[in-house]
Amino acid sequence: MxxxxxxxxxxxxxxxGETAQEAIETAKALERQGIRASLFYLGEFVDRPELVAENVAAKLDICERLSHTGLDLHVSVDPTQVGCSIDWDMGARNAALIGARIQAAANGRPGVNCMMLDMEDLPVNAATIALHDRLRAVGVPMAQTLQAYLYKTEADIAAKIAEGARVRLVKGAMLAPAGAAFTGRAAIRRNYMRLTEMMLAPAAREAGFYPIIATHDQNLHEFAIDLARRNGWPQGSYEFEMLYGARNDVARALARRGERIRLYLPFGRDWxxxxxxxxxxxxxxxxxxxxxxxxxx
Ligand SMILES: Cc1cc2nc3c(=O)[nH]c(=O)nc-3n(C[C@H](O)[C@H](O)[C@H](O)COP(=O)(O)OP(=O)(O)OC[C@H]3O[C@@H](n4cnc5c(N)ncnc54)[C@H](O)[C@@H]3O)c2cc1C
Structure with missing residues (x-):
């Protein structure tokens, strides 16, 4: 196929692209259109140590290249792709290794260069947030993805706002766990709006929180822009994120309006x-x- x-x-x-260099070239082309990137090496759900080693090496390689580009980049990491599905502690050590490399590359550079922890299934949710907190506590520039379909996310966002952290809010792509999640598009969307209101409240801005609104839903973009204006968030003090290729036209239109927009840019042989x-x-x-x-x- x-x-x-x-x-x-x-x-x-x-x-x-298939290689880190190709992905960087794509990120540079996006930058010329005023669009930032979040690089993701495609190697998900790995359960063999040699595949974990390959994933970690690819992440380290991209971090190394990060320091040689003037790009404002996120490096996206799934905990299970760096070993957490085999042994959580081993995965956490690998994430720390990648984090240290990002920290060195981001040091003193303009932009929001950081490690973005993707969020997987509910059983690893709390451990993923704990991993984010641990790395952030030792100075790694971090951001955490949270899923609007989970009931628990409201409390998690409140905590992250109080800490002045960075959160990427998504609707949630995993199977909704019974009793723990909103089901149905309308209910998830309503909660997404409620959580966006929390993330773009004046108090969140004062706490130094950085909201990332990750959806392709254009009505939600407008909802967030309107909130940001009313609550005193200047453009660039929050951002939007979408998947590369899904709605690049919408991304370009947001960039033309002066909004900060980033595309999740996967690369690798197993695309x-x-x-x-x-x-x-x-x-x-x-x-x-x-x-x-x-x-x-
Ligand atoms: C940057 C980013 C990172 C993400 N990371 C995670 C994560 O870590 N964990 C997790 O559980 N989920 C993640 N997701 C997926 C997310 O949870 C949703 O499943 C996904 O974004 C669909 O919801 P939506 O609000 O974008 O669009 P929907 O509510 O599904 O649809 C809204 C509109 O967008 C259009 N649209 C949606 N997807 C596409 C597409 N692929 N191509 C073209 N049009 C499309 C629809 O046609 C519709 O018009 C991520 C999503 C993004 C954008």
Missing amino acids: QDRRAATALASRYVG WPYAVRRIGENPKNVVLLARGIIGGR
């Missing part, structure tokens, strides 16, 4: 499963892909 030309053309929209998931999220793509594959035979 990976070799099919039509499928590859469509899928490659969602990835920044196919990730790209297929993104294709599946947009029904237009499925039709295009079917036509492309049939046409390419």
Whole structure:
């Protein structure tokens, strides 16, 4: 499948390249359009030590390159991809290693260069936040992804606001755990708005909190922009984030309006499963892909 030309053309929209250098070049091209990047090496859900080692080496490599670019970059990390699914302590040590490299690369540079911890399933939620807190306490520039569909996120955001941390708010992509999460799009969206109100409240700004609104939902973008204006948040003191390739037109339009916008930019040899998931999220793509594959035979 990976070799099919039509499928590859469509899928490659969602990835920044196969190598770190290609991803950096894509990030530079985005920067020329006023768009920042969050780099993510594609190697999810690994359960073999050699794959963990490969993931960690790739993350360290990107951090090394970070110090040679003038780019404002996040490095996204899934705890399980750096070993936490095999042994949490080993994964946490790997995350600390990557964090130290980011800290060195970010030192004294302008921008919001940091490690962004992605959020996976509920069983690792508390441990992921604890890992964020531990690394932040030793000076690693950190940000934490939190999921609006979980009931617990309201309390987690309140704590992060009080600490003046950085939070990327997403709706939540994992299976909603019974009794712990809002179910249904409307309820999740309502909670997303409620949490956005907390993140963009004047008190959060005064606490030095940094909100990252990560959604493709344009009504939520406008909701956040309106709140930010009313509550005294200057443009650039908060940011939006979307997936590379999903709505680059919307990203460019936000940048033109002076909003700070970042795209989650995955790269790596194993890009196919990730790209297929993104294709599946947009029904237009499925039709295009079917036509492309049939046409390419
Ligand atoms: C930067 C970023 C990081 C994320 N990190 C995590 C994480 O760590 N943990 C986690 O659980 N989830 C994560 N997610 C996924 C998130 O939880 C949602 O599942 C996902 O963003 C869909 O919700 P939405 O609000 O963007 O769009 P929806 O509410 O699904 O849809 C809103 C609009 O956006 C459009 N849209 C949505 N997705 C696409 C697409 N791929 N292509 C084209 N149009 C699209 C829809 O068609 C619709 O018009 C992340 C999302 C983003 C943007």
